[in-house]
Amino acid sequence: MTMLPVDPDELVALGAFAGAQVLVVCFSVIIANVYRERALLLHGAATMMGVLAVQTVVGGHSLLAEAILLMVLAVDGLQLRELVKHAGALRQPRRWLMAISLGLLPALALAGYVAGWHLLLPGLAAWSAVVMVIMLRAWPQGRPWAGWLVPGQLALVAGVGWQGWHAIDKASDPVLPLAALLSVWSATVFLATAWRNRIFGETRLRMDARNTIDPLTGLSTPLIFYDRVGAVRNLIKRYGHPSVLLLAHIENLDRLSAEFGPEVAESALLVAANRIRQTLRDGDVAARLSHSRIAVLAEGMTLAEGSANLASRILVAGLKEPLPAALTEFLHFRIVLTAIPVNDMPAKTLLQRLSMKLDQQLLTPSDRRILTLTAEDLLA
Secondary structure (H helix, E strand, O other): OOOOOOOHHHHHHHHHHHHHHHHHHHHHHHHHHHHOOHHHHHHHHHHHHHHHHHHHHHOOOHHHHHHHHHHHHHHHHHHHHHHOOOOOOOHHHHHHHHHHHHHHHHHHHHHHHHHOOOOHHHHHHHHHHHHHHHHHHHHHHHOOOHHHHHHHHHHHHHHHHHHHHHOOOHHHOOHHHHHHHHHHHHHHHHHHHHHHHHHHHHHHHHHHHHHHEOOOOOOEOHHHHHHHHHHHHHHHHHHOOOEEEEEEEEOOHHHHHHHHOHHHHHHHHHHHHHHHHHHOOOOOEEEEOOOOEEEEEEEOOOHHHHHHHHHHHHHHHHHHOOEOOEOOOOOOEEEEEEEOOOOOOOHHHHHHHHHHHHHHHHHOOOOOOEEEEOHHHHHO
16 A cells, blocks of 8 residues: 655644654553553553554555554553453443453454454444443442543544544545544543542552551551561571560550540540650551550560660650640550560460550559560460
8 A cells, every 4th residue: 555645734743643642651651660550551552552553544554554443442441441440330341341352353453454354343333332331330430530531432432433434435544633533532541540540549558558557546556566576586586686575554544534534545545656656766666456555566675675775765755744635644654575485476465465464463553664574474
């Protein structure tokens, strides 16, 4: 086939549209690699195919352009499946979309190019029917980002349909409308995908934070704390450096709640968590185990150092300043600590035994506020 005659002004417009799509490809690849978003990689691949399809139309290869546009629809269908995988009641439509994208459209592209048939419109019709069903069902769960996705898909359908309708008349292949509609599709679908990625990324961060950070105090959750204790035990077995496990009990929370109200007691818990956090070194970790008890893991510290330094600093931090919500009251801690044993006692069991020893100390009040336990004391 011969190359189509292109007006110089039209050639400039084609270059602008191609440049815009290449820019979308660059942004898609960068963001996809940074945020691990597969949908943007698929969109980048489909956009590059769209640029190639326009070039083949300009070169006069109408059948090849149809085959490439069918593959654009196929890759765009795979991307759409990624975008709506969160929506419920879409299992069967997604299966149909996969069958069309991975089966029907590639088969039509190959058959049309080899046999010389114009199969772009039949493939577009089958693809559009499934996409319409998916978009109608996913729309309520896809706002606000789907507001950009819908015009993008409509632009793709219009561009591919325009090319398929005029492909039979080879002397009048309209390349500029195809390039313009593909540019609109590329930009709007990129915006929709990036917006969705931001929304779902923030949701994942909140879920990860909820699983790793206590929402009330900002300390670690018990699950993360148990994992850290297990990792420290492995380091103890391998390198022999000691670590200390400490359990701090806020002794006067119940009295504060009864005298000043539960709001004051809750604010006292937040103050206690902040003051304990301020006493920790880099690498130490603290977790709230219950309403009045906070566990601390101090790596690379002997039991004597933990008692003389860490536990003492926590006691002083409680008495350093009065509570903001009750200016006549201070925080009173009782602390029990032990060196992490080398045996395979689970971290949860270890903390339960520390808690039992602390309960025993609370039953017989004394002026001794720091209780140091050896491995033998824990097993007793």
